[in-house]
Amino acid sequence: MNQIEERKYYEDDDEIDLMELIRTLGKHKGIILISTILVTLLSVTGGYLYNRANTVNSMIISFNYPEIENGKNPDRSVFFKDNIIPLNVINKVYTENMDKIKADGIANFKTRIKVEGIIPEATETRIESALKNGEILTYTPTQYKISTKENKEILEELSTDSIEEFINKYKPNYAVAEVEEFKNYDYDNIYTLLNDRISLLKSNINSETKKNYISNKLGYSFNELLVKLESLERVELQDYYSYFTVHGLSLNKIMRETRYDSEIREIRLEKEKLQAKAQIIKSMLEQYKPTNRNIVVPNVGEFGIKINTENEYYTNLINEYLNVNSQIKDKEFTIKKLQEEKEIVNYPSENQKKVIDQKLNVITTKLNGIINELNKINEEYVNAKYSDMIKIASPVTEVKTGKPVVLFLAIGIVLGGMLGIFLAFMKEFAKNYKAKYSK
Template sequence: MSKEIKLMETKQYDDEIDLYELIEILVRHKWSIVVTTILCTLLSLGGALYVRSKTPNYLMKSILIQQDTYGLKGVNKINIDTILLQDRNVERILEVEPIKAEYLENTPKEQQNMASQRKFLQDMLTISKNDKNPEEISIKTGIIADENSSKNVINTYIDILREQDNLADVIAKEKLLKSESLEKTKLEIENIQNEILDIFKKDSDLRALKPEEKMNYIASKYPDLNLRKSEQEKYYNTYVNELVKLDSLNDKLDIIKETTDIYFVKGQSKAKLILAVGIIMGLFLGVMVAFLKEFIDGYKRRYK
């Protein structure tokens, strides 16, 4: 019974991994580990540099769109989501020659159409709203050809947004209409005043009345005239107030405000991650090569 226990213990010890032996194997094949690690590191370095070279950099600009119709009819709603859906806007942005050349170079001739142009610009441009304040808009574009061309793309996009803003035109139109109505009202008030003067001249009963009683007399004796006078004065005051309100909107005509200049943003690449993974994989493969060589050497020794 004791012999069987000893045999089992001996077998158990044989199955256990000898840490010192593993270390000896790694030290014995250290150059294989070093060479494998260096090779993998160089390969990953090359991959990292390639990925880094292909990672686009960006230009960004922030704007603020504070739009209000101010109760006016016909004011366009500025919608950043529809800019690139309009063919004329796509064509206008592609008037930037280096960007157009990049599109033509990277798009097969048989695929060059409005749909591919739109997709090209949609991939190039990223328009985003601030979650906390939807009025804050960020315009980001990849540097496709050069920085100046990308700046032109951003500026063209903002120009298109500004052209959607017709508030100044609507205000000018409203001011013209209100001014014309005000002039007509003035003429009507003058006519009423002339009629009152004629009444003063012709109606002898007015001569015996005190000044404050004369208007009450006219109001009671000529109610239609008094009603016309009240209506026209009401219109006059309304038009004057509306013109004052329209004039006060002049300071609010700049709906699109540029809150930052165009600034450079470096693209985030995975170069560092690729290099780190390469080094780790190199060490792992180096250890595997060391154990494989040890296995082959042991196999050869057994069969000599």
């Protein structure tokens, strides 16, 4: 056989083999089709499950209140990002949704919740620049990304419950209760209670953040309320105090006299201590001469005397002696004043009762009016400063870290087709083998 005939023989043989291959595939196209469909379905299903297992739901929570800039909570305690989703909220959500949660146990559920601060690019640049210069620049983010592999509903419940918890815990409540009737209280006790209430109101009003706040809606400011309080304290309250004090009025004369006796006894004891102290200082002065440089100075630290030189020590002794004697005189005056007040203590007449009740009514009416105005402006102030102190800045978004489903579809078709072709040839091989060796 020459070369031309040999080449023709091989070409015919190849053509026959190729046609035979096509006929074989056509004969078993059912197997190939079923295999391709089954493997493709398995591939797509597996890919879907893989993507779902690697899907992360996330959302952004934003903080907006004055103290956050300094890394503080609204109550000025230290702000920690790990407390944004509190443990009690995690426990509550886990308990209520155990059938929906993918995590194996509450500990695993907690570790699947990630909280990351969002730092603006400009701030990151500043921090890096500061580090290069050997400086430390602190920054507390105002936005935080909350992410978890749990489903969307679980993350929404975690975030909304955490926001509610934060508001209930930290939103200021400046509401002040009005003054009620002072039943079963003596006049001096009523004065003390009113004076204490006014002091608390002044502290509530007179804060740095409120000083310049003016309500356009209400038409007044915190400073105006402070002026009203001070006027009430200086005029009406003082008039009330002077009236029952000058007239010695009391609804319980015996108890009032007992209190006076107790105060007098206490002040007398203080006076006696001062007198003993004055006697010691006087004795030291009599024994001491400024020109004597060999004197031994006794321990007088309890008198607050700082000794630099002998003459300065002598001067300080004199000043201390004068100061102690001045205090003794003050105590004597106070005792005398209390004794005089005790002597005139008396039950009020019907007319005096009417007068003092009227004065008290004026004070409580004005004070409650100020409290009412204070509560209104406090509510507006809190809403203006803290209404958006925590909120959802971005709703839940789903991020898939797996592969596109189309890729799994293509892989399934390719693998399924190859498996079908393999099975077709194996079936044809088994058929030919049986036909050849079964004779």
